[in-house]
Amino acid sequence: MQFVSTRGQAPVLGFSDAVLAGLASDGGLYVPQSWPQVSPAQIAAFAGKSYADVAYDIIGRFVGDEIAPDKLRAIIDGAYASFRHPAVAPLVEIESNHFVLELFHGPTLAFKDVAMQFLSRVMDHILTERGLKATIVGATSGDTGSAAIEAFRGRDTTDIFILHPRGRTSPVQRLQMTTVLDANVHNIAIEGTFDDCQNIVKAMFNNHNFRDRVRLSGVNSINWGRIVAQIVYYFTAAVSLGAPHRKVSFTVPTGNFGDIFAGYCAKAMGLPIERLIIATNANDILRRAMDTGRYDMDGVAPTISPSMDIQISSNFERLLFEGAGRDAGAVVRMMDGLKQSGGFALPESALAAIRRDFAAGTTGEAETKAAIAATLAQSGYLLDPHTAVAVHVAQAQPRSAVPMITLSTAHPAKFPAAVKDASGIEPPLPAWLADLYSREERLSVLANEQSAVEEFISARTRAA
Ligand SMILES: Cc1ncc(COP(=O)(O)O)c(C=O)c1O
Numbered sequence: 001m002q003f004v005s006t007r008g009q010a011p012v013l014g015f016s017d018a019v020l021a022g023l024a025s026d027g028g029l030y031v032p033q034s035w036p037q038v039s040p041a042q043i044a045a046f047a048g049k050s051y052a053d054v055a056y057d058i059i060g061r062f063v064g065d066e067i068a069p070d071k072l073r074a075i076i077d078g079a080y081a082s083f084r085h086p087a088v089a090p091l092v093e094i095e096s097n098h099f100v101l102e103l104f105h106g107p108t109l110a111f112k113d114v115a116m117q118f119l120s121r122v123m124d125h126i127l128t129e130r131g132l133k134a135t136i137v138g139a140t141s142g143d144t145g146s147a148a149i150e151a152f153r154g155r156d157t158t159d160i161f162i163l164h165p166r167g168r169t170s171p172v173q174r175l176q177m178t179t180v181l182d183a184n185v186h187n188i189a190i191e192g193t194f195d196d197c198q199n200i201v202k203a204m205f206n207n208h209n210f211r212d213r214v215r216l217s218g219v220n221s222i223n224w225g226r227i228v229a230q231i232v233y234y235f236t237a238a239v240s241l242g243a244p245h246r247k248v249s250f251t252v253p254t255g256n257f258g259d260i261f262a263g264y265c266a267k268a269m270g271l272p273i274e275r276l277i278i279a280t281n282a283n284d285i286l287r288r289a290m291d292t293g294r295y296d297m298d299g300v301a302p303t304i305s306p307s308m309d310i311q312i313s314s315n316f317e318r319l320l321f322e323g324a325g326r327d328a329g330a331v332v333r334m335m336d337g338l339k340q341s342g343g344f345a346l347p348e349s350a351l352a353a354i355r356r357d358f359a360a361g362t363t364g365e366a367e368t369k370a371a372i373a374a375t376l377a378q379s380g381y382l383l384d385p386h387t388a389v390a391v392h393v394a395q396a397q398p399r400s401a402v403p404m405i406t407l408s409t410a411h412p413a414k415f416p417a418a419v420k421d422a423s424g425i426e427p428p429l430p431a432w433l434a435d436l437y438s439r440e441e442r443l444s445v446l447a448n449e450q451s452a453v454e455e456f457i458s459a460r461t462r463a464a
């Protein structure tokens with residue numbers, strides 16, 4: 001399997017090189033050259049299999065022969081042994097024909113663990129085989145950072161530098177990052193927003209001197225290694241509800257568009273998905289783009305679902321590439337427009353193609369709180385604010401006999417203040433995090449400047 005850049009100018013790479021590259025050298029994102037097809041009989045055969053079995057099948061189609069089968073199996077088994085639910089990603093019915101897919105049973109209580117536990121192991125394997133060390137960077141609004149730090153801590157092949165927007169994560173999210181004191185872990189609080197952090201990360205990738213000198217690699221969902229692992233739960237969830245004989249729809253709380261793009265990949269591979277619904281909070285640039293055909297930035301407002309407080313939704317570029325019939329030139333023009341004037345118009349044909357698979361809805365702050373309270377009252381189920389955004393959007397969709405699966409991307413205990421405010425209940429942290437508030441913290445505060453971050457990394461990485 002080979003991977004091509006959405007901007008068409010970077011080298012075509014195999015799985016291992018695409019994973020180590022993170023962002024393509026032309027600033028684009030890697031996507032598979034073609035979509036491997038999973039036949040209805042093969043989908044049906046997933047019924048009754050373990051999560052790791054399905055992951056091995058799906059991920060293996062993208063890895064090809066680059067990693068020995070027994071090694072890939074061990075990586076996947078190790079990744080999902082760290083989850084505290086035997087099903088890894090169980091489904092819970094919260095109302096008739098509406099299910100929540102719980103993706104928060106990993107070590108840091110968010111869906112990021114599903115991919116990060118795989119990615120850290122696979123990167124460690126590739127780097128060890130090649131006798132290399134790498135500098136890992138990531139931008140986070142809270143969850144990617146904690147999952148990445150937990151997955152990469154203590155690894156000899158990598159130093160990890162995570163940028164978060166100072167004061168814009170929940171306290172639990174911050175502490176999950178800053179109380180990890182392993183020598184290879186570095187937390188950087190940036191005076192800015194998540195988009196500022198993500199811009200610095202992308203700019204470091206585009207500084208080829210720096211990138212090569214510190215052997216830069218990324219853990220955000222710009223890295224194909226993240227997306228590939230997230231495709232798996234679309235298959236396991238749909239099969240539990242009767243796929244391939246029955247269609248399902250998914251509603252996904254969306255920010256950087258990685259999670260819902262994984263759903264698009266599953267559909268492109270043959271999974272019968274009726275609709276993919278993009279759920280946004282008040283930062284609704286994606287919903288507006290779906291409605292108007294224009295992607296226009298207008299600033300980020302802090303919300304009670306802070307992990308989705310994003311304007312530059314990186315993986316939307318992958319969908320634009322698909323929607324534009326894989327025309328890399330059209331993607332470059334749109335991304336240039338975004339950089340130069342903060343917006344662009346989607347070509348008519350791309351918009352029409354995207355609207356065939358996707359719908360979108362927005363949930364405001366008051367509606368998010370109301371969804372938490374109403375779901376608790378009706379079914380005794382406590383939602384985190386991100387999941388609540390999506391539950392509200394799912395409930396606003398036209399009635400259908402097709403089951404709706406809403407992705408639950410975080411445990412409510414990660415956002416205790418917002419959940420208590422909405423429901424009166426303060427969800428406790430699980431036992432292994434119970435002393436989180438009394439642990440020692442370590443972080444460095446840096447200005448919103450690429451040069452400051454590059455200097456900080458250069459002075460600390462062992463990969464240079
Ligand atoms: C809890 C939670 N929900 C939803 C999202 C949005 O996911 P994505 O960025 O893949 O769209 C994030 C962050 O990415 C998150 O941390």
Ligand SMILES: N[C@@H](CCOP(=O)(O)O)C(=O)O
Pocket residue numbers: 139140141142143144145219220221222255256258307308314
């Ligand atoms: N919400 C995210 C933002 C980064 O998203 P990613 O999936 O691209 O890593 C976070 O929790 O940090």
